[in-house]
Amino acid sequence: MTYTMWIILTASLVSVACSIVGVLLVLRKMAMISDAISHTVLLGLVSAFLITQSLDGLAMFIGAAIAGILTAVFIQLLNSAGVQADAAIGIVFTFLFAIGVILVSMFARDVHLDVEHSIMGELAFIPWTTVDWLGIEGVPQAVWMISIVLVINIILLFVFYKEFKLSSFDPHLAAALGIPVVFLHYLLMGMTSITAVASFDAVGAILVVAMIIAPPATAYLLTEQLGKMFIYSAIIAVLSAISGYYFAAMLDTNIAGMMATMTGLFFLAAFLFSPTHGVVIKKIRNRFTTYSNDEA
């Protein structure tokens, strides 16, 4: 595999993993929780590092998952105590992220954990840190991590598809039928956390949030079937990653930034031209209907 191919592969895996949790979060009107979690996992990472004194993958995952779930729990607590949902997200997210930033700058300055990196990521360095595993050699560590998370996300989505669907659409009926809605909520928070942590090292928090929210929001404008929404959203996410890479190479700029920009442009295109929801298409259609009404 060439250098370019590794970068594109990593970004594509990230984008698909993110878009899976993203569809569920967007439908549950919880998209901004991903913004919170993608930042607060930094606290989980640095805590895991301080406890184990290593950058071992598993400890990092567990630390991140705990930080992500705690984020969701704190938001829920504040919210049920009467704090507005968006304010609760803002408070928890900045507070935990800030603690993470302080811990990194106090104790972890010399290791491979830094704040700027966690926000912007550095895709360009991905192919250089490789790990041999299962007899396969020369595969970048980031590719291993994100592949594992992607497989976990796909399996959980497959196992709990009906349950996720009903508890997203009608949590009251879901609870009445005995579907564990609270467990599913925190499972999704856990999935979001491990996705964020696996992605974040490679691509940074901004691209994680962009990939979690924009492709699902775009797919939402293009289809009215849940299954297709997952597929369209994955396709849009991968297209954003690939086109973002080439535009970044052309303009010699930050790769993750360009990929995030592409998710925004794809959304804009769907917003204007989607056959069912597009603003422009609706205008044109209304015009025609008005004329035909006049004739009638």
Place this chain on the structure above:
Amino acid sequence: MNPVSTNNITVAYHRKPVIQNVSFEAPEGKLIGIVGPNGAGKSTLIKSILGLVPKASGNISIYGKPYKKQRQIVGYVPQRGSVDWDFPTNALDVVLMGKYGQIGLIRRPNKKDKQEALECLAQVGMEAFANRQISQLSGGQQQRVFLARALAQNAFVYFMDEPFVGVDAATEKAIIQLLTDLKSKGKTVLVVHHDLQTVKDYFDWVMLLNIRKIAFGPTEEVFTQEHLQKTYGGRLAFLDQESNGVNPLA
């Protein structure tokens, strides 16, 4: 054994009681209306029976057993406004959701489930809309899809939260027809209702609720001016029969 029996249920929100010490025994095979002013705790009562809101105290049983053991025989129609009708799915799919409790993990609805769901849609006159996006249905059609979903649950006891709100005449008729069918099959239906004009026409039994249970029994016995006055206080102008041509008790 009664289909629904509650003993002193109290539900509180921020220490203020939403419903207090409500006990009742619902008889089998009856259509039962639950009426009361806004904030009387009507929805809360059925949600507490279904375990959707925590109880401060009290017991509930469905045919003599706790609700958790009886989920399979209880159907639920939440308020139409409680869900997002822009969710990417179609009418048939929503009806199939009524079967998710029985289908089990990993398994998907099969042909037989789909066939049954179609029959449920047909019972509410919506079979032609099976593949229609739910966002494109009218309010009344959405309500009928919700009812079809409850039918798909194939229950013995049904709880419906304000099914008549904001529906067209055709849907109202469809709901009444459906309630009559359910009753003729010996099923018990509890309906949160707010239109006093129609209580006598629709329900065999009625509960008057205002945080506490004011009255519960056969409609002709308990749906009286005295009880209504007690339930609604001074807020019910049309109870004063001289001043207004409309009389819910007539």
